[in-house]
Amino acid sequence: MIPKLTRSARPPRAAPAGFDRRLIAPMILGSILNPVNSSMIAVALVPIAAAFGAPASETAWLVSALYLATAVGQPVIGRLVDTHGPRRLYLIGTALVGVAGLLGAFAPSLGVLIAARVLLGFGTSAAYPASMYLTRSEAERTGMESPAGVLTALSVANQTVVAIGPTLGGLLIGAGGWRVIFTVNVPLSLACLVLGALRLPKHRYRTPRTKQAVDLVGMVLFAAMLVSLMVFLMNPGIADLYLLGLTAAAGAGFVLRELRVAEPFIDLRVLGGNLPMLATFLRQFLSFTAVYGFLYGFPQWLEEGGGLHASAAGLLLLPLSLSALAVSAATGRREDVRAKLVVGGLVQIAACSLLLVVGSGSPVWLLAAVGVLMGVPQGLLGLANQNALYRQADPARIGSAAGLLRTFTYLGAMGASAATATFFAHGADTHGLHGLALFMLAGAVLLLAVTLLDRSLRTITPVTPVSGKAS
CATH class of the missing domain: 1.10.287 (Helix Hairpins)
Structure with a gap:
């Protein structure tokens, strides 16, 4: 008689020969939680200010609070992912996102809304380091030297959400008010929890490191x-x-x-000894200072200076979305780190320069053209820096390094938020928009200079995946 297999006796599912594609859905869905909350708020700042009677200098904290939390949370959680594995941190973080969504949806005051954004920041800090950990671990398990398709999928998904976030946020606000952009976190959180519980491995691929104190x-x-x-x-x-x-x-x-x-908390000795990675962090900061400067400044100018509804402002950002997606799709699977950074920097300079001639009487085609240009670097720079980091970081610290890369993204966003609050201190008028454009232009010029001076980028060459194991 053949004995019946019990749950404990049933053999485990055999690991696939190539990258385990069951991991891709929870990795991507978890990693977009931060950009979806970062981008949709761009068109909600004006209606939230009207609801609570707050000036731009106060609603700007809705942006900065989330990034302050993530700037601290990403390195900590990245370190914990390296030490304890990705599953537990992923599930805890995505659960916090659902709680924060409910808190924001029923917030009675701006202060409570800011607290919800802080909680969102901590909650969204887990998925990206966990995804980079899993990517590296799968590469080690399969012998696949360059999981370019997986890295591209993560980057394109994040860029897609950042690009379409303002348009989606505007449509949601038009349909149900600004609180809806917080409510959407609840189903997203539940989906992450289900996928994470079902698909993320309970074991760890690599030998556990010594338990570290926080x-x-x-x-x-x-x-x-x-x-x-x-x-x-x-x-x-x-x-x-x-x-x-x-x-x-x-x-x-x-x-x-x-x-x-x-x-x-942040190993400055490692940063000091890895100048190419330090340059990548600096480029990430400069890249997203301009990206988020436009993302938060331009919609406010369209709504307050141009008198448009949030839904109309969101639709005017659709050319940016389409441009970023087209560029990502066309170039995503080609590493070409240096070429992407140079082209992205040049186009960012052109876009910031064009923004200087925009005014209240500008035709729609000119506003759309600015968006198209701004979408090009958005589709190039993030993926280029991510690919550079993947080759520069110590494999044993890939979670920490990925967390730090996101930290510098958020530092750029905080700089952009502070600049927006400063230049729009007396309202989102054209004069303030031009001041913000000059600020962004300075960062774009510095980004190009840092890229051209970094000789290490010439040594980052694409590696062809092993035959039969392509991602």
Whole structure:
């Protein structure tokens, strides 16, 4: 008689020869949670300000609060992913996203809404490091040297959501009001939880590293440095210069702490010894300062300066979405890191320059043209930096490195948010838009200079996947 297999005796599912495609859906869905919340808020700032009677300098915290949380959360959770594996962190993080969505949907005040955005920031910090960990682990398991298709899928998915987010947000606001953009987090969270529980591996591919202590002091100093700097930048003035002193003190304390502690929050020694990766982080910061400067500034100008409804402003950003998607689809599977960075930098300079001639009387075709141009670097730069990081980072710290790359993305977004609050301090008028464009142009020029001076980019050559194991 053949014994009946029990659940514990049933043999485990055999691992596929190539990349386990069951992982792709939870990886992509989890990784878009942050960009969907980052982009839809762009067209919601004006109606939220009207609902709570708040100026732009206060609603800008809806952007900065999320990025402050993610700037701190990404390196911490990336480190935890490297230590404990991706599954547990992924499930906890995506569950927090659902809770934050409910909190934001029923928020009675702007303060509670900002708290919901903080919770969203921490919740969305887990999926991307987990995805990069799984990508690297699958590459090690299969012997596939370059999972370009998987990296492209992650990057294109994120860029797609960032691109279509304002349009989608505008349509949702037109249908049900600004609270709907928080409510959508609930079904997204549930989908991530189900897919994560069913498909993410319970085991870890690599040998577990020694359990690490969490550097709470480093985290507090890092957060204090960012918060004090952001508070000053949101409303700079002579009376608030003490905030810059606090920023400098917290920054100095942070550097000293991280150089001395055995398990730092951010390993500055590793960054200092890996100049190509440090240059990649700087390029990521500069790239997304301009990307998010446009994403948050242009819709506010269209709504407040141009008198458009959020849904109409979102539709005017559709050319940006289509341009970014077309560029990503056409170039995604080709690494060509340096070429993408150079072309992306040049087009970003052109787009920021064109924004300087936009005014309240500009025809629709000109507004659409600016969006088309801004979509090109959005489709090139993020993927190029991600591919560069994948080759520059220590494989044992890929989760931490991926978290840091996202941190520099969010630092760029915070810089863009502070610039928007500064230039729109007296309203989102054309003068403020041109000031913001000059700020973005300076960052784009610096991005191109950093790219051209980085000789290490010439050594990053595409690697063809092993036959039969293509992603």
